[in-house]
Amino acid sequence: MHEDYINIILADDDEDDRLFFSDAFDELKITTRVKTFNDGVYLMDYLNSEGTVLPNVLFLDLNMPRKSGLECLQEMKKNDKFKDIAIAIYSTSASEEDIEKTFVMGANIYIKKPNDFKTLKKVLEEVVTINWQYYTNGLNKDNFLLRL
Amino acid sequence: MKLHLKFDFNAICRKVLNEKLLEHNIKHKIVGFGEVKLLEKVSADRLERFSNDLTAYSIEIVENQKSILVQKIKDTITDMVFNNDTPTNLKASAYLSDTLGHSYGYLSNLFSEVTYTSIENFIILQKIEYTKQLIINENLNLTEIAFKLNYSSVAHLSTQFKNTTGITPSAFQRIITKRRELKSQTN
Amino acid sequence: MPTRILNKSWLIKSIFFISAFVILVIGGTTYKKIEDLSQSSALLTKTYKTNVELEKIFSHLKDAETGQQGFIITNDPIYLEPYHTGRENINYSFAELKVLGSDNTTLQNNLKELNILIDKRMEYFEKAFRFSSVGNYEDQNFNENFSNGKKLMDTIRVKIKGMIDSENQLLNKRQQTYDSDLKLTPMFLYMVLLLSLVLMFLTYSKIISDLKKIKSANEQLEIFKESTEQSEIIGKQGNWIWDIEESTFIYSDNLYRLLGEEPQSFKPTLDNFLNFVHPEDLEKFRKDIDRMMTYADLSFIHYRIVQKNGATKHFKACAKLHKNVDGKKQLLGITTDITDEIEHFKTLEERNLELERNNKELSAFNYVASHDLQEPLRKIQTFLSRFEDKEASKLSDSGVLYVDRIKNAATRMRMLIDDLLQFSRTNKADKAFEVADINTLLENAKLDLAESITDENAIIASNHIPSIKVIPFQIQQLFSNLITNSLKYKSNDRTPEIRITYSKVIASEEPRILRPKKPYYHKIKFSDNGIGFDNKYAENIFVLFNRLHNKHEYSGTGIGLSICKKIVENHQGFIFANGKPNIGATFTIYLPFL
Known part of the structure; x- marks a missing residue:
């Protein structure tokens, strides 16, 4: 656990959001390696390339140029290679239906980007912890749905 | 005659560890000094035997003692929740300290130290996981589940479900059902 | 006669x-x-x-x-x-x-x-x-x-x-x-x-009395004929009789006028009539005529004609089989000039489309505005929270105060944007109705608000509500907004209590339902024991941005109840508010049986 790194990737076109995200993980006790991408195309290129260490948790912004978060999600759901990655939608806000839609499409986590940094830290910590619980306790990942 | 030896303790340790791990047929990677990464899941029993073997070399698995106990706590809780063979009137804390022979305070601290969550949270997580299974596989309604899992009320269960997962039980059921429909459509 | x-x-x-x-x-x-x-x-x-x-x-x-x-x-x-x-x-x-x-x-x-x-x-x-x-x-x-x-x-x-x-x-x-x-x-x-x-x-x-009767019948016939002619002219209609066996026609005067001709100025035959039919509609018209000959009946047909002066008119015709006293088969037909109607319809359709477009644009604008405004605001708030964490100690007292004020303003802006966004979401028309367990929706709404309900120690009691065909998310939102409203305007000297009652009612027996669209309605009543309001504001309460209280006393945006009204209207229902100052407020929702 803490002797290991938790690999985390974020795809978000917003620079500020990427900054908050990395800062938040830096301030957490959990040892993580955070990688960020500017859009879905960069992300998928990286994930699809040989020898890539797949992340434990992938955070996807929905509104991204070139390839949106939903497109990435759909692409990954078609490929068994990515079946162990917990996918978190990391977005501004959406209606209840849209949130449910992303879950139905296979997302495990939906995070509404918080309005302050403390909450952001708390939320990200929770995601990683609960994901870790699923990972270490052999829980049925099909049932892993979390909304924060 | 005196021999002057130069020890590479690190290398020795690596060699011994490697041999012992192979002996126990544990897939592993020796990461660095005093750190071994296990590449597969190893049951608490096997780890205990491995640990006993290592005592001959005065190698002690520092973390593992804790890990084993934590694993035991988890196993006990999982058993308690999923098999519900525990006396319902007994509190989880009492049951755990009775079964594992440690004070609850010790167990609780150890658990938090290793897992970053509390025993209470873990119990809740397990209960909610069980609830999810019951909703989907057994098609039980919330009232039945609340009764089965010893919740004081349906409201209590659904509140806990919502707090843990962020979604309501009905939304959960809906999402899983739609997911299955989507899968059967694409297949 | x-x-x-x-x-x-x-x-x-x-x-x-x-x-x-x-x-x-x-x-x-x-x-x-x-x-x-x-x-x-x-x-x-x-x-x-x-x-x-x-x-x-x-x-x-x-x-x-x-x-x-x-x-x-x-x-x-x-x-x-x-x-x-x-x-x-x-x-x-x-x-x-x-x-x-x-x-x-x-x-x-x-x-x-x-x-x-x-x-x-x-x-x-x-x-x-x-x-x-x-x-x-x-x-x-x-x-x-x-x-x-x-x-x-x-x-x-x-x-x-x-x-x-x-x-x-x-x-x-x-x-x-x-x-x-x-x-x-x-x-x-x-x-x-x-x-x-x-x-x-x-x-x-x-004989004399019969003669009188015949005379008066004749008079009435005369009047009838006169008025038929009048109504033909006013209604832009023409009559025709087609003797099927002898294949002869009789056209009324106005039918000639509709064709742009003087009454009885040409021999009424099928061929002569076909000369007027718009070339593009000719084939279809012939088919219709054939069908009429075969089945001796004609449901409405539409076609165009071209008058000699070049004007194109839209006609609609229908006919009915009639057997006269001698057992002769006749088709009695009416042809109507519906050019005006069609033109009106077209303008109406255009205007409707325009309206729809405007509405869509408006709600898209609303959505985009509220949605996109969220992002910069979130950043302001997040940066502000970082600033507070890291730099607050270096600030003077007034600096801390200003930061605090900025935070408050941002929070209020957040609330407004969130509510506006919610409002614009309820505006979207493409929602699917499904039969939903209303009790579950109410429970879900309570779950969403679990924290504040627990904080206020509020009691929410409801009797059983049957399953209703609704837009589930919206109804949950409705319940959630109503409970929020009751909790927000709670009385300070009592534990908040919300009673939700259900009954099935007949529209005609509910005086407040003025123009019911369905005969039966589900009536769901939310009554609280909060501060209530003066009943003269019972209507205003639902108006967007309308607030009965100063925003410093109560932190509302004036959108929550507008959303409620919107949702109920999306369901073709009605919502009414009733208040008594310092006693409580009652919100009554009527949802139609679909």
């Missing part, structure tokens, strides 16, 4: 036949009576003649006797003259009487007897002559003969008198029958005449 008259014609017919029969009867009877009369009078005359002849016979006999006596006394042959003529006359009279008494056996028998008597008398005369010619007047035989003659004469007199009497009796009898005939015949004729007069009068009045 005409059928009623037709139906009554049997009455007139029967009256006519009865009258004809009566007149025949009258004619027959009259003829018979007159014949009877003339017969009676002939009989009378006969009797008279008979009597006269009988008298004559006797007087001739007397003449003969007188002549004989004169001759006997004077022996002058001059006296023989009356005797001879007397004899002759007696013979004539006899001949006459024989004729008169041909149908009277009594008379004939009497005549025979009389004849014998007269013959005997004549014999005595002859004997007397033989005696006188010899001058043997003193002869006993002559005296005897004379006295015998005298006796016989008396017998004849008696006989004749008897005959006359019997004839007189007969005469009397005949006179009586004749009299009675004469009396009864006019009476009978008069009665029959009266009867036939009455019948004739009845027939007459019947």
